[in-house]
Amino acid sequence: MEAEATTVCVLTPPAPAAVATLALRGPQAWSLTRRFFRPVGQTSLPSSPPLYRCYFGHWGLSLKDEVIVAVTAADTVEIHCHGGVRLVRCLVEELQAAGAVEVDALEEHPLLHLLAHAPTRRVAALLLDQWQGACAQALRQVIEKQDSGTLATLARYAPLAEHLMTPWRVAIVGPPNAGKSSLLNALAGFPRAIVSPIPGTTRDAVTVTLAFDGWPIQLIDTAGLRETSDALEAAGIARTRSWLSQADLVLWVADAASGDGLEAELPPQALLVANKCDLLAEDAVLPPHAWRISVRTGAGLEALCAGILNRLVPDPPPPGAPVPFTPLLAKAVLQAWDDWQQGDPAAACARLRQILPAAEPPCLSFPRLPTTPGARSSPNPLPQAAPLPQTPAGPDTVACPCQTVQCPGLHAESGPTAEQSLPAPAKTEYPYPRS
Numbered sequence: 001m002e003a004e005a006t007t008v009c010v011l012t013p014p015a016p017a018a019v020a021t022l023a024l025r026g027p028q029a030w031s032l033t034r035r036f037f038r039p040v041g042q043t044s045l046p047s048s049p050p051l052y053r054c055y056f057g058h059w060g061l062s063l064k065d066e067v068i069v070a071v072t073a074a075d076t077v078e079i080h081c082h083g084g085v086r087l088v089r090c091l092v093e094e095l096q097a098a099g100a101v102e103v104d105a106l107e108e109h110p111l112l113h114l115l116a117h118a119p120t121r122r123v124a125a126l127l128l129d130q131w132q133g134a135c136a137q138a139l140r141q142v143i144e145k146q147d148s149g150t151l152a153t154l155a156r157y158a159p160l161a162e163h164l165m166t167p168w169r170v171a172i173v174g175p176p177n178a179g180k181s182s183l184l185n186a187l188a189g190f191p192r193a194i195v196s197p198i199p200g201t202t203r204d205a206v207t208v209t210l211a212f213d214g215w216p217i218q219l220i221d222t223a224g225l226r227e228t229s230d231a232l233e234a235a236g237i238a239r240t241r242s243w244l245s246q247a248d249l250v251l252w253v254a255d256a257a258s259g260d261g262l263e264a265e266l267p268p269q270a271l272l273v274a275n276k277c278d279l280l281a282e283d284a285v286l287p288p289h290a291w292r293i294s295v296r297t298g299a300g301l302e303a304l305c306a307g308i309l310n311r312l313v314p315d316p317p318p319p320g321a322p323v324p325f326t327p328l329l330a331k332a333v334l335q336a337w338d339d340w341q342q343g344d345p346a347a348a349c350a351r352l353r354q355i356l357p358a359a360e361p362p363c364l365s366f367p368r369l370p371t372t373p374g375a376r377s378s379p380n381p382l383p384q385a386a387p388l389p390q391t392p393a394g395p396d397t398v399a400c401p402c403q404t405v406q407c408p409g410l411h412a413e414s415g416p417t418a419e420q421s422l423p424a425p426a427k428t429e430y431p432y433p434r435s
Contacts, residue, residue, distance in 0.1 A: 006032065008092055008100045013116045017083030022091060024077045024100065032098055033077045036060060037069055049074060063090050109362040110326050114164065122214025123164050126317065130325045136359040138322035143349045143356070148340060150322070151348065155337035156315060157323040161330035167209050167216035168312045171247035174264075178255045179275040182295040184208065184221040187305070212309055215316075220247065244270075249311055251304075254290070256280055262287060271307060329355055 006026030012019070024032060030049040039045060039057035049071045059067040059079060065087060068080040081091060092102055104113070111131055118124035130136075135154070142151045172180045188208045206221040244250060250270035254261030257279040266272060274286050278294035286292065291307060293300035317323055324330040332355040339348035 005101045006099065007103045008095045009103050009112075010088060010092065011078075011112055012083065014085065014088075016085055020081055020083040020088045022079040022081065022088070024079060024095065025073075026075055026100075028099065029075050029077050030071075032095060032100060033069060033079075035098065036094065037067070039069075049077070060091060060094060062094065063087070065091070110358070111361060114325060117165060119165065119167070119209075119216045120211045120214045122211075123216070125319065126160075126321075126323055127164070127325060129320050130323060130359075131361045133361055134320055134322040135324060135329070136356065136361065139352050139356050139359055142336075143352055146345055146349070148345075151333070151337055151340055151352075154322055154324060154333045157317050157321060158330035158333045160313075160317070161324050161327050163216065164325060165216075167218040168248045169218050169220060169246070170249045170251060170308065170312075171220045171222055171244070172251045172253060173222050173244060173270075174253035174273075175255065175261045178253045178261055179295045180253045181206070181221050183251070183253055183273070183275065183293075184219050186295050186298070186301060187219060212305060213313075213316075215309070215313055217308070217312065249308065251308075256284075256286060256290075256292070262290070269311075271304075271311065273304065324359070326358070329359055 004027055006024070006028040009023045009025070011021045011023055030045075033049075034045045034047075037045065037055070037057055037059050039055040042055075042057075045055070051071055051074065053071050055069045057067065057069070058064045059069070059081060065081050067082075070078040070080070072078055079091065081087065096102055111127060115124060115127050115131065118127055138150050138154055141147045142154070172184055174180055184206065188210060207218055209216060209218045211217070244267050248269065250267060251273050252261065252264060252266050252270045253273045253275050254264070255276055256262070256274040257276045262272070262274065272287060272290045274290040274292050275295055277286075277292045278297050278299060280286075291300060291304050293304055295301075324333045332351055336348035336351045339345070339351065
């Protein structure tokens with residue numbers, strides 16, 4: 001695409017909604033706006049784009065829609081229209097016919113695409129921190145001040161970039177009838193996999209994507225490992241063995257009552273899970289590194305969930321932390337950290353300088369009004385709302401009976417349940433009487 005092209009991008013997700021937002025960017029953005037938009041109470045728009053001004057009026061030639069037009073930069077106009085799918089396409093197609101080039105939100109800026117498809121609220125909050133400039137500011141801090149501590153922080157959180165959209169894969173592996181499918185169902189909070197005492201019931205991988213403390217995780221129930229002459233079951237077992245190397249974490253489920261699977265040689269990314277501990281005597285001895293659980297009674301499941309999180313996300317970023325939010329940024333940050341550790345800060349900063357534009361948040365919002373003494377302010381200031389109550393970062397899972405962070409239950413994304421209380425809305429203080 002030519003650098004001088006004028007582009008139109010639908011910033012909101014492609015689904016029916018009350019409001020949609022389009023960004024018109026490029027040298028012809030204002031001239032196209034003057035062509036298609038008629039402000040209420042005015043015959044036309046000014047010849048030059050007035051920065052940080054909003055207009056209400058009608059947009060379109062063949063199909064007119066009430067819209068709000070906002071000038072966010074000299075070459076950028078936001079169009080806030082009704083969110084009907086066909087209406088949005090009509091506006092885009094009219095602009096295309098006039099010479100604008102449609103681009104995807106990912107091409108406009110990766111953060112727009114990521115925010116539109118964030119799988120959990122925790123991921124969305126992390127991305128919003130980067131939208132506010134956390135990653136870009138950290139990169140500038142390293143480049144301008146040779147700050148190795150900030151670069152170390154970026155490198156520490158870089159591995160998260162691979163799993164903001166793509167969940168960690170946790171394979172549940174072990175011998176037949178050890179309770180693998182029952183464990184999947186217990187962690188999911190609903191009967192996702194078929195449970196049967198007949199060996200070989202699970203012949204193909206059964207998956208479910210959940211949120212553990214706000215991090216997306218895919219659980220994979222696999223066929224039990226054993227010798228078999230059944231060709232179909234053998235194919236499932238071969239796939240199970242492949243998961244031993246492909247998964248980010250393996251839960252090796254052994255039968256603590258019979259001892260089946262307790263002495264197996266495990267891969268380094270595996271946790272030994274001893275199920276059916278409710279059937280053991282109190283003085284029974286198990287391997288010291290085994291996680292003792294009982295899927296039937298629920299004993300040990302909270303601790304197991306905490307162990308899973310500790311292995312996958314041992315160092316979760318606090319609110320506001322800089323996180324390289326794409327694999328491209330993460331790779332460059334890790335390479336820059338290697339350069340720094342090898343005694344070449346200049347090479348590290350040069351590498352970060354190249355990726356800084358990709359980390360900068362898009363300029364799509366109005367700047368804050370100046371607050372220094374003597375600065376100009378709007379002649380008609382709007383009433384300021386009281387700040388919303390702050391809530392600590394925590395799990396965005398459906399409430400479980402025991403109400404703990406690590407507790408299993410239904411971990412799929414959902415809104416608060418009756419057990420979860422929402423903070424009371426903040427009251428707005430008005431500096432003058434309302435009419």
